[in-house]
Amino acid sequence: MNATEWVPRLRRGVRLDFDAVRRSAVALFPEGVLLLNPTAEAVLRACDGTRTVARIVDRLGEHYAGVRVEDVVAVLRGLAERDIVERETT
Amino acid sequence: MTAAAPFGLLAELTHRCPLHCPYCSNPLELVGRARELDTAQWRSVFTQARELGVLQVHMSGGEPLARRDLPDLVEHASGLGCYVNLVTSGVGLTEQRMAELAGCGVEHVQLSVQAADPARADEIAGTRVTAHKRAAAAAVHAVGLPLTVNVVLHRRNLDQVAEIIALAEELGAQRLELANTQYYGWALRNRDALMPTRAQLAAAEPVVRAARDRLAGRMEVIHVIADYHEEYPKPCMHGWGARQLTVAPDGAVLPCPSAHVIENLTFDTVTDRPLADIWYESEAFTAYRGEDWMRDPCRSCPRRAVDFGGCRCQAYLLTGAAENTDPVCSLSPHHDVVRQAVPETSVEVPFRMRALPVVR
Numbered sequence: 001m002n003a004t005e006w007v008p009r010l011r012r013g014v015r016l017d018f019d020a021v022r023r024s025a026v027a028l029f030p031e032g033v034l035l036l037n038p039t040a041e042a043v044l045r046a047c048d049g050t051r052t053v054a055r056i057v058d059r060l061g062e063h064y065a066g067v068r069v070e071d072v073v074a075v076l077r078g079l080a081e082r083d084i085v086e087r088e089t090t
Numbered sequence: 091m092t093a094a095a096p097f098g099l100l101a102e103l104t105h106r107c108p109l110h111c112p113y114c115s116n117p118l119e120l121v122g123r124a125r126e127l128d129t130a131q132w133r134s135v136f137t138q139a140r141e142l143g144v145l146q147v148h149m150s151g152g153e154p155l156a157r158r159d160l161p162d163l164v165e166h167a168s169g170l171g172c173y174v175n176l177v178t179s180g181v182g183l184t185e186q187r188m189a190e191l192a193g194c195g196v197e198h199v200q201l202s203v204q205a206a207d208p209a210r211a212d213e214i215a216g217t218r219v220t221a222h223k224r225a226a227a228a229a230v231h232a233v234g235l236p237l238t239v240n241v242v243l244h245r246r247n248l249d250q251v252a253e254i255i256a257l258a259e260e261l262g263a264q265r266l267e268l269a270n271t272q273y274y275g276w277a278l279r280n281r282d283a284l285m286p287t288r289a290q291l292a293a294a295e296p297v298v299r300a301a302r303d304r305l306a307g308r309m310e311v312i313h314v315i316a317d318y319h320e321e322y323p324k325p326c327m328h329g330w331g332a333r334q335l336t337v338a339p340d341g342a343v344l345p346c347p348s349a350h351v352i353e354n355l356t357f358d359t360v361t362d363r364p365l366a367d368i369w370y371e372s373e374a375f376t377a378y379r380g381e382d383w384m385r386d387p388c389r390s391c392p393r394r395a396v397d398f399g400g401c402r403c404q405a406y407l408l409t410g411a412a413e414n415t416d417p418v419c420s421l422s423p424h425h426d427v428v429r430q431a432v433p434e435t436s437v438e439v440p441f442r443m444r445a446l447p448v449v450r
């Protein structure tokens with residue numbers, strides 16, 4: 001499957017939030033906590049379970065300059081490694 | 091060294107429990123009901139923990155459902171923004187209670203299972219549990235929460251690991267933790283009855299691996315290795331006082347759930363010192379934070395940033411000094427005590443069941 005057709009979804013039990021103590025976006029999930037940089041946060045917030053990677057890139061492009069498919073895919077694969085996003089089905 | 095803020099709080103709300111698992115990591119000296127923190131004290135613990143940086147609260151014990159104020163405590167922790175995980179044996183988790191707890195903010199449930207068949211499960215739990223497990227899993231699904239099934243593995247259930255995996259599938263787990271017994275508390279007391287042979291572990295390995303591949307994308311299978319059989323120790327707690335803290339039923343604040351065994355340390359309680367003070371300044375939390383406390387071989391070992399020298403409690407329990415290298419490590423001069431604990435053949439040794447002492 002072409003990575004741009006991947007429909008990334010947050011895993012069940014994952015919640016995005018803002019930690020006022022650390023002043024950082026965070027992903028909370030059964031096994032732990034992940035501090036999110038602004039890029040990872042923007043990517044995760046764009047994952048609504050229906051958008052493909054291609055549409056996520058378009059959407060991010062409305063707000064940020066120079067969004068590249070390969071960067072978004074790399075962020076999503078990293079988040080899948082950490083069990084925040086469901087893995088790509090091949 | 092300056093410590094980072096903690097992410098997780100293990101709240102051991104009570105030591106009361108309807109089960110008697112001989113593998114239980116709870117201390118031999120269990121805290122009786124009369125010494126438990128009350129509702130207001132627990133609420134204060136959660137408030138202080140969130141201010142300190144805690145984002146994840148594990149409601150555990152003992153059996154957390156034995157606390158009648160559990161919904162109140164969940165609601166409070168969740169209202170502060172914490173992710174609330176309920177860690178339970180499932181006994182007493184009816185559909186009604188689960189619905190109430192989910193409404194109060196529980197976001198994930200970890201259900202323990204003792205064995206694959208009712209007879210063995212009842213023998214290990216010391217009471218009848220099987221119907222409760224099924225009802226509890228169904229109750230979790232009814233509210234749509236993710237479910238992790240946790241099974242502590244040892245000599246008396248390793249042979250049925252395939253059936254255990256099948257049961258977890260049937261219970262609809264999203265994750266299955268197959269956790270080989272860690273030898274603390276009651277488990278250490280029952281070590282001779284629980285410790286598997288190398289052959290038993292080796293036989294389970296391919297079964298788990300095959301299941302993990304077969305179930306990929308449906309149920310995540312996590313295999314926590316038996317550390318006595320390994321070459322290097324586990325990165326215990328990701329380092330002492332690094333990411334998580336435990337509050338015991340009586341309010342004692344511990345760097346890990348079994349730290350109270352280290353008799354040369356004194357542990358503050360939430361009733362006499364602010365939580366932030368305890369985390370950043372107390373003797374117990376600073377004792378083994380970072381690397382300054384290390385002795386050889388850890389002090390000069392390149393793996394020290396990977397495993398932090400293993401577990402301080404295990405070093406204390408098995409070598410008499412928490413500063414020593416965890417004897418699970420093959421480089422430890424005390425490694426023989428671990429090697430000798432692994433049996434050649436599997437003989438049946440009776441369990442000493444976990445029990446609360448008569449109320450003092």
Ligand SMILES: C[S@@+](CC[C@H](N)C(=O)[O-])C[C@H]1O[C@@H](n2cnc3c(N)ncnc32)[C@H](O)[C@@H]1O
Pocket residue numbers: 107113114115116150151152153154177178179180200201202203240241242269270271272273274277
């Ligand atoms: C101490 S129990 C308390 C919560 C509840 N009573 C239960 O058993 O689920 C917390 C978790 O630790 C696991 N556990 C208990 N003793 C253990 C041991 N010696 N080694 C590894 N895990 C253990 C249990 O299976 C459970 O998932």
Ligand code: SF4
Pocket residue numbers: 107108109110111113114115116151152153179202444
């Ligand atoms: S491990 Fe067993 S005995 Fe220990 S607290 Fe949990 S259910 Fe109770």
Ligand code: SF4
Pocket residue numbers: 322323387388389391392393394395397398399400415416419420421422
């Ligand atoms: S010597 Fe210490 S740091 Fe090195 S592997 Fe063993 S426990 Fe880890």
